[in-house]
Amino acid sequence: MSDQLPPAPSGAPHGGTPxxxxxxxxxxxxxxKTLAVVICTQLLIxxxxxxxxxxxxxxGRPVGxxxxxxxxxxxxxxxxxxxLLLALLGGAALTRVGRPPGS
Structure with missing residues (x-):
């Protein structure tokens, strides 16, 4: 028995499946997603x-x-x-309204 791995198939990146x-x-x-991370971080802080x-x-300590x-x-x-999030959502809604059907 050999401890060597079989060769990776050609065309597969990093030795995985194509x-x-x-x-x-x-x-x-x-x-x-980026805004969701920013909002969650701000909420946590x-x-x-x-x-x-x-x-x-x-x-009972002075808050100052x-x-x-x-x-x-x-x-x-x-x-x-x-x-900013509301503005982006509004802009996305306006671009979807202006698109012709089927796009």
Whole structure:
């Protein structure tokens, strides 16, 4: 018995099985997935900041000017990202309305 692997079939990338043609790159899907990651990240940061500020307030420590200012800035950034998402969805809906049937 030999410990060698059998040779890879010709035409198969990286020694795997041959694949069919790749689907074309979908820009809209890429943009929406990227925006979903950005929105989830912003929501995570906002939740973390709100949790830290809430924990400080419950512990009786002075919250000061940092927490309210930070939460306002994070909320403004989150709102602008949601506005961008709505604009992209509206633009995508307008381009679909203008297309002739069957495209």
């Amino acid at each position: 694949r069919g043609p790749q689907p074309p790159f979908d820009r809209e899907r890429f943009v929406f 906002y939740s973390l900041a709100a949790g830290v500020c809430g924990q400080r307030a419950l512990a 000017q940092v927490c309210p200012g930070t939460l306002e800035k994070l909320q403004m950034g989150f709102d602008s990202t949601l506005n």
